[in-house]
Amino acid sequence: MSDAPNHSSLSFWQRLRQDFKNDLIAGLLVVIPLATTIWLTAVVSRWVVNLLTGIPKQVNPFNDLDPLLTNLINLGVGLTVPLTAILVIGLMARNIVGRFLLDFGERTLQAIPLAGSVYKTLKQLLETVLKDNGNRFRRVVLVEYPRKGLWSVGFVTGIVSDAIQAKRPDAALVSVFIPSTPNPTTGWYAVVCEEEVLTLDMSVEDAFKILISGGIVSPKGNSPAAPLNSLPEAVEKVLVEAASSSGKGEDESGR
Incomplete structure (x- = not known):
């Protein structure tokens, strides 16, 4: 960012x-x-x-x-x-x-x-x-929510408390706020493993524009030639792998 x-x-x-x-x-x-x-x-x-x-x-x-x-x-x-x-x-x-x-x-x-x-x-x-949410919202991420295969835009708000982290000592946990649309003042709080969130190269302000407009407004990325609607390579890789796994499952069922 x-x-x-x-x-x-x-x-x-x-x-x-x-x-x-x-x-x-x-x-x-x-x-x-x-x-x-x-x-x-x-x-x-x-x-x-x-x-x-x-x-x-x-x-x-x-x-x-x-x-x-x-x-x-x-x-x-x-x-x-x-x-x-x-x-x-x-x-x-x-x-x-x-x-x-x-x-x-x-x-x-x-x-x-x-x-x-x-x-x-x-x-x-x-x-x-x-207000400027840069201090409260540290970075914009994608979280696989509300089910596998669907991705929601969220904001990492910080690390979790020691009491929560103690339940998963094998993985780093982060606090994520998943806002609703078109009213981003409400939403859901989720505790997610750090390795399961995908960080987006996007400012908090641009993310709010997308949320409030329901995806109608798509601000440009940091690079003028890179539109916001082009997913990062990490996201594309995950989606391709998910589609590939789904296709293999259908082939095996057909057999």
Whole structure:
């Protein structure tokens, strides 16, 4: 697996695009859990307020405007303000002072019994999807699952505990996460022998693209001339041997 390019070696536009992407993702990680929590609180509050009072038309500043103009204003504000807020909050989240303020607000929010649980759950889910998984997912592998002859894409997450390894002292065991599709945040945990997994020359990001799209999106490999849908030689060898063994079994049955 090739290492990520050095930030200083990128061109100005590449650095700008990378910084924009990082700010956007960092902002989403902060805004979406917070916005969802606020939305749930607002729904409950609005339900209570609607039972007690109504909003007079004289108070609504958009009441006398043309409906088309009102819709255009709502669309423009609805797209511009959230995107700007996400980028600003993402920029704050990547700086020391902004991170301190966000951490303080996060601790305050998590202190609220119900809202804190919702916020923490959503944040963990989003971090699983959006964050760089290079530290958690060490390499992309193929695992023969759910039955012999079928292969699933998985991620090696580390070595197993001593208690599990003690049951198979003759083989090195690894922890493998086999995600589901199109929602890779769920899946199966498997303990597999190291010699039974096939390592793919593929980045974690490309593997997620394949999983989320159900195989529709096939990113290019490290080499521009090597498409992703061409299996490694080790995989081809295994499949050929499996097909050969199956053919011999059918011939013997026919005899």
